[in-house]
Amino acid sequence: xxxxxxxxxxxxxxxxxxxxxxxxxxxxxxxxxxxxxxxxxxxxxxxxxxxxxxxxxxxxxxxxxxxxxxxxxxxxxxxxxxxxxxxxxxxxxxxxxxxxxxxxxxxxxxxxxxxxxxxxxxxxxxxxxxxxxxxxxxxxxxxxxxxxxxxxxxxxxxxxxxxxxxxxxxxxxxxxxxxxxxxxxxxxxxxxxxxxxxxxxxxxxxxxxxxxxxxxxxxxxxxxxxxxxxxxxxxxxxxxxxxxxxxxxxxxxxxxxxxxxxxxxxxxxxxxxxxxxxxxxxxxxxxxxxxxxxxxxxxxxxxxxxxxxxxxxxxxxxxxxxxxxxxxxxxxxxxxxxxxxxxxxxxxxxxxxxxxxxxxxxxxxxxxxxxxxxxxxxxxxxxxxxxxxxxxxxxxxxxxxxxxxxxxxxxxxxxxxxxxxxxxxxxxxxxxxxxxxxxxxxxxxxxxxxxxxxxxxxxxxxxxxxxxxxxxxxxxxxxxxxxxxxxxxxxxxxxxxxxxxxxxxxxxxxxxxxxxxxxxxxxxxxxxxxxxxxxxxxxxxxxxxxxxxxxxxxxxxxxxxxx
Ligand SMILES: NC(=O)c1ccc[n+]([C@@H]2O[C@H](COP(=O)([O-])OP(=O)(O)OC[C@H]3O[C@@H](n4cnc5c(N)ncnc54)[C@H](OP(=O)(O)O)[C@@H]3O)[C@@H](O)[C@H]2O)c1
Numbered sequence: 001x002x003x004x005x006x007x008x009x010x011x012x013x014x015x016x017x018x019x020x021x022x023x024x025x026x027x028x029x030x031x032x033x034x035x036x037x038x039x040x041x042x043x044x045x046x047x048x049x050x051x052x053x054x055x056x057x058x059x060x061x062x063x064x065x066x067x068x069x070x071x072x073x074x075x076x077x078x079x080x081x082x083x084x085x086x087x088x089x090x091x092x093x094x095x096x097x098x099x100x101x102x103x104x105x106x107x108x109x110x111x112x113x114x115x116x117x118x119x120x121x122x123x124x125x126x127x128x129x130x131x132x133x134x135x136x137x138x139x140x141x142x143x144x145x146x147x148x149x150x151x152x153x154x155x156x157x158x159x160x161x162x163x164x165x166x167x168x169x170x171x172x173x174x175x176x177x178x179x180x181x182x183x184x185x186x187x188x189x190x191x192x193x194x195x196x197x198x199x200x201x202x203x204x205x206x207x208x209x210x211x212x213x214x215x216x217x218x219x220x221x222x223x224x225x226x227x228x229x230x231x232x233x234x235x236x237x238x239x240x241x242x243x244x245x246x247x248x249x250x251x252x253x254x255x256x257x258x259x260x261x262x263x264x265x266x267x268x269x270x271x272x273x274x275x276x277x278x279x280x281x282x283x284x285x286x287x288x289x290x291x292x293x294x295x296x297x298x299x300x301x302x303x304x305x306x307x308x309x310x311x312x313x314x315x316x317x318x319x320x321x322x323x324x325x326x327x328x329x330x331x332x333x334x335x336x337x338x339x340x341x342x343x344x345x346x347x348x349x350x351x352x353x354x355x356x357x358x359x360x361x362x363x364x365x366x367x368x369x370x371x372x373x374x375x376x377x378x379x380x381x382x383x384x385x386x387x388x389x390x391x392x393x394x395x396x397x398x399x400x401x402x403x404x405x406x407x408x409x410x411x412x413x414x415x416x417x418x419x420x421x422x423x424x425x426x427x428x429x430x431x432x433x434x435x436x437x438x439x440x441x442x443x444x445x446x447x448x449x450x451x452x453x454x455x456x457x458x459x460x461x462x463x464x465x466x467x468x469x470x471x472x473x474x475x476x477x478x479x480x481x482x483x484x485x486x487x488x489x490x491x492x493x494x495x496x497x498x499x500x501x502x503x504x505x506x507x508x509x510x511x512x513x514x515x516x517x518x519x520x521x522x523x524x525x526x527x528x529x530x531x532x533x534x535x536x537x538x539x540x541x542x543x544x545x546x547x548x549x550x551x552x553x554x555x556x557x558x559x560x561x562x563x
Contacts, residue, residue, distance in 0.1 A: 008205060009200055009204075009205065009206070009207065009231060009232045010036045010037050010205060010206040010207075011034065011035055011036050011037070011206075011207055011208075011209055011222060011225055011226065011231070012035060012036065012037040012038065012039055012065065012206055012207070012208050012209070013030045013033075013035045013037075013038055013039070013208065013209055013210065013211050013222055014038075014039040014041060014208065015027065015030070015038050015039065015040055015041065016041045016044040017044060017045060018044065018045060018046050019045065019046065020045065020047070020052050020053075020055065020056045023040060023045060023056055024056065024059060024061075026038075026211065027060060027061055027062055028061060029211055029212070030062060030211055030222070031061055031062050033211060033212075033222045033223055033226070034222055034223070034225075034226040035062060035209070035211075035222055036062070036063065037062060037063050037064065037065065037100070037101075037206070038060075038062050038063075038064050038065070039064070039065040039067060039103075039208075040056070040057075040060075040064050040065065040066050040067070041067055041068075041069065042066060042067065042068050042090050043067075043068045043069045043070075043083075043087070050089055050090070050093060053090055053093060054093060054097065057093070057094060057097045057099055058097065060099075063100040063101075064099050064100055064101070065099075065100070065101035065102075065103050065127065066090065066091065066094035066099050066101070066102050066103065067102075067103035067127075067129070068086070068087040068090045068091060069105065070083055070084060070087060070105055070107065070108065071131075084108070087108065088108070088112065091103075091104060091117070092116075092117075092120070094124065095117055095120050095121045095124050096120065098121075098122050098123050098124060099124055100123070100124065100125065101124065101125050101126075101127050101156065102117065102121070102124050102125075102126055102127065103127040103128075103129050103158065104117070104126065104127065104128055104129070104154075105128075105129060105130075106128055106129065106130045106145075106148065106149055106152070109128045109149075109152045109154070110148075110152065113152075114126055114128065114152050114153055114154065115153070118153060125155040125156055126153075126154055126155050126156070127154060127155070127156040127157070127158050127184070128149045128152050128154035128156075128157055128158070129149075129157075129158035129159070129160065129184075130145055130149060130158070130159055130160070131160045131161075132145070132159065132160070132161045132162065133161075133162035133188075134162070136164065136165075136168055137161050137163075137168060137171050137172070138171060139171045139174055139175075142159065142161075142171050142172070142174075142175050143175070145159070146159070146175060146179060146183070150180070150181055154181065155181070155182070156181065156182045156183070156184060157179065157181055157182070157183050157184070158183070158184040158185075158186075159172065159175070159183070159184070159185045159186070160185075160186045160188060161185070161186070161187050161188065161192075162187075162188045162189060163187040163188065163189055163191050163192045163195075164189075164191070165191055165276055165277070165280070166191045166192075166194065166273055166274055166275055166276075166281065167277075167280055167281060167284040167285075168187065168191070168192075169187045169191070169192055169194055169195045170284050170285065172185045172187055172195055173195075173198065173199075173201075173202040174202075176199060176202035176203050176204055177202045177203055179203075182205055183203075183204070184204070184205075184206050185199065185204065186208055186218065187218055188217070188218045189217050189218050190217045190218065190249075190274050191218075191274050191276075192217075192218035193217075193218055193219070193220060193271070193272065193274070194242075194271055194273060195218070196208055196209065196218070196219060196220055196225075197220060197225075197229055197231070197269065197271045198234075198240060198269070198271065199231075200231050200232075200234040200235070201234050201235065201236060201238050201240065201269070201289070202236075203236070207225065207231055209221055209222035209224070209225045210222065224254075228254055228255055228258050228259075229254070229258055229269060229271070230258070230262065233262070233267075234269055235267070237267055238267050238268060238269050238289075239266075239267060239268045239269075239289060239291040239292075240268070240269060240271070240289055240290045240291060241257065241268055241269065241270040241271075241291060241292045241293065241294075241545055242270060242271045242272065242273040242293055242294070243270075243271075243272050243273060243293070243294040243295075243296055244273050244275045244278060244281065244293050244294070244295050244296065244299055244303075245272070245273070245274070245275065245294075245295070245296030245297055245299065246274055246275060246276060246297070246298065246299070247274070247297075248272040248273065248274045248275075248296070249272065250510075251272050251296070252534075252559075252562055252563075253270055253272070253294055253538070254270050254271060254272060255558070255562050256538055256555060256558050256559055256562070257270035257538070257541075257542060257545075258270050259554075259558055260542055260551055260554060260555050260558070261546075263551050263554045264546065264549045264551055266546050266549060268291070268545065268546070273293075275299065278295075278299045278302050278303060278306055279302070279305075279306055282306050282332065286330075288325060288327065288330055290325065291324065291325050291327075291545070292322070292323065292324045292325065292541075292544065292545040293322070293323045293324075294321060294322060294541055295320055295321050295322065295323060296321075297408070300319040300320060300321055300408045301318060301319055301408075303319075303320040303321075303323060303334060304318060304319065304320050304334060306323070306332060306334075307320060307323060307332045307333060307334035308331035308332050308333065309331060309332075309333045309334070310333070310334040310335075311333070311334060311335045311336065313335075313336055313339060313340075313415065313419075314334050314335050314336035314339075316415055316440075317336050317339060317411050317412050317415045318411060319336055319338075319408045319411055319412065320334035320335065320336060321335070321336050321337055321338050321408070321412075321537065321541075322334070322335040322336070322337050322540070322541045322544055323335075324544050324545065327547075335540075335544060336412055337536075337537040337538075337540030337541050337544070338408070338409055338412035338413075338533070338537050339412040339413070339415055339416040340416065340536070340540060341533045341534075341535075341536035341537035341539075341540060342409070342412060342413050342416060342463070342465075342505065342507065342533045342536075342537075343396075343413070343416035343417065343419075343420060344536060345505065345528050345532040345533050345536055346396060346461060346463070346503060346505050346528055347394055347395055347396060347420070349503060349505075349526050349527075349528045349532075350395035350396065350502070350503055350526065351395055353503075353526045354395065394420035394421060394422075396417060396420050396421070396422045396461055397420055397421035397422065398421060398422070398423070399422050399423065399459065399460060399461055399502075400422070400423050400425060400456045400457055400460040400461070401417040401422035401423060401424045401425065401460070401461045401463065402425050402427070402451075402454065402460055402461065402462045402463070402501070403417070403424060403425065403426045403427070403443075403463050403465060404427050404428070404451065404462070404463070404464045404465060404466045404468070404478045404479070405428055405464065405465035405466030405467075405507075406426060406428040406430070406433040406434050406436070406437040406465075407433075407465065407466070407467075409465040409507045410426070410428070410437065410465035410466070411437060411440075412465075413463050413465050413507070414426065414437050414440070414441045414443065415440075415441060417441075417461075417463075418441040418442065418443065422461070423443070423444075424438070424441050424442075424443030424444070425443060425444045425445075425446060425454070425456070426438045426443055426444070426445045426446070427445075427446055427447075427448050427450070427451045427454075427478075428445070428448060428466070429448050429466070431445065431447060431448065434446075434448075451478065451479055452479060452480050452483050452497045453483065453497070455500045457500070458500050458502075459500070459501075459502040460500055460501050460502065461501065461502065461503050461504075461505070462479065462498075462501040462503070462504045462505070462520070462525075463504075463505045463506075463507070464478050464479075464504075464505070464506045464507060464508065464514075464516055465507045466478055467508070468508075469506065469508050469514040469515055469516055470508045470510060470514075471510045471511060474511055474514070474515065475515060476515065477514070477515040477516040477519060478516060479497055479498055479516065480497045480498075481496065481497065481498050481519035481522065481523065482494050482495070482496055482497065483495045483496075483497040496523050498519055498520050498523045498525060499523050499524075501520065501525050502525060502526060503525060503526040503527070503528065504516060504517060504520035504525045504526070504527050504528070505527075505528040505530075505533075506527075506528075506529060506530050507530045507533055508530050509529065509530030509531045509533070509534050509563065510563070512529055512530075512531050512563045513529065514529075514530075517529060531559060531560070531563050534559060534563075535555060535556050535559045538555060538559070539552055539555055542555065
């Protein structure tokens with residue numbers, strides 16, 4: 001698949017400022033951030049004389065759309081008639097000054113006609129716009145509206161639509177793909193974000209973004225459009241991938257998958273998808289171009305039911321975090337990449353630690369050069385994996401695996417540990433949930449309060465899959481570092497509660513170095529960060545999305561830059 005760059009996509013931002021000076025300053029900012037075009041909402045600007053507008057338009061440093069909304073919240077003395085005549089005055093001036101685009105409300109266009117504008121203009125393109133709020137936009141409703149807008153003789157048509165669900169954006173994509181005149185669409189609100197990010201796939205020549213790196217509902221920041229999504233590479237053949245979640249704004253997925261697509265030359269885009277009803281989502285976005293999905297909170301369990309087929313491991317876990325639409329028959333197939341990601345991260349850290357210890361011992365005995373031994377041990381490890389022996393010889397086999405948390409991540413870890421032959425002991429705030437999971441993996445559930453004092457043996461594995469310690473509660477840890485035991489009324493003994501763990505893993509990855517990991521390292525445990533799990537599960541997803549591409553070093557490097 002080809003990722004040709006198109007040079008005709010315009011990235012626009014809307015400027016609503018009270019003064020001419022602010023408009024000019026914002027225009028400069030827009031230019032710095034990479035906007036190709038600014039939409040000047042001149043109804044937001046206070047001016048006592050039209051000459052101020054003339055100065056602004058003459059001084060513009062970027063191509064512009066000039067608009068003047070009649071229903072703007074800004075009050076003008078003189079009421080509706082005054083607003084209307086000022087609107088026409090501003091728009092006529094914009095045409096005389098040869099501003100690139102002049103936008104007229106459909107209401108005004110139908111009332112006064114746009115023939116004068118069309119006759120007077122030299123290069124300006126006339127946009128006729130409509131704003132729809134309330135009611136779900138059907139294809140028929142939008143089709144009729146566009147026909148009405150087209151009948152005015154407009155060069156460009158613009159539709160701004162309030163959407164309630166992400167599925168409401170689908171009719172807008174249909175319009176983009178089939179409209180006979182250039183069309184600008186914008187779905188307003190958080191659930192409308194994909195209208196901009198996927199617009200170019202359906203033929204949009206213009207997308208809107210927000211200034212200053214912050215996303216306003218429904219608008220991606222311009223810097224993300226330019227640096228993360230690089231929408232100029234998106235075309236009709238681009239495969240769509242995304243994170244189905246609610247909330248979805250925190251996701252680092254786009255920062256990872258989009259650069260990885262470009263790095264491998266795969267024509268794909270990965271976008272956040274704020275989904276309320278996952279079944280309805282798959283009913284509406286059923287085309288083969290919607291090719292793969294990450295699934296996040298709270299849809300991982302419901303996703304199992306949406307798939308036509310589910311990988312046996314994901315089925316036993318009862319949670320799907322990756323769905324691909326199989327290209328051969330369009331069926332949805334579900335997987336769970338969290339399980340292998342977390343368990344292999346733990347196994348590899350144990351093996352590496354064991355190799356280091358063995359190498360140190362060998363060096364001390366001065367038997368042989370450590371590098372040679374290390375490479376021999378690596379060879380042995382690779383041979384074991386290639387022969388499928390890994391699961392039998394997992395370094396966690398037979399160990400006590402203490403798991404904190406029984407949610408989605410907890411379930412993945414519990415099944416993974418059980419499959420590797422560990423003895424799983426589960427602590428969860430909600431004890432019933434812990435018991436249900438323990439039963440499913442033939443493990444044991446113990447009350448959450450006993451976690452600090454639990455010490456079945458030395459050299460246990462501790463895995464935190466609860467949200468404890470996650471931003472913003474970075475000062476929390478599920479297990480205390482030091483435990484004060486009262487031996488008598490006057491005597492207490494301090495014990496290192498973390499001291500009985502050989503390895504401590506934390507699924508939490510924001511922050512990267514949690515309090516649990518810091519304290520575990522202080523008592524000498526091997527520590528594994530949730531970032532490692534994040535890289536591995538994302539890599540697993542990327543392989544499934546692209547049928548095998550695995551730019552591991554690139555993705556690892558990209559993740560480490562972001563966290
Ligand atoms: N590194 C990665 O790639 C990766 C992947 C997935 C998840 N994670 C992380 O893993 C953690 C859990 O995610 P999840 O998907 O499993 O979420 P989830 O399904 O919502 O489960 C949340 C778990 O955290 C427990 N919990 C929440 N607040 C708690 C508190 N104040 N005290 C004690 N326990 C608390 C819950 O216990 P109750 O059952 O009692 O509510 C439950 O066990 C999150 O921090 C998430 O970011 C990381």
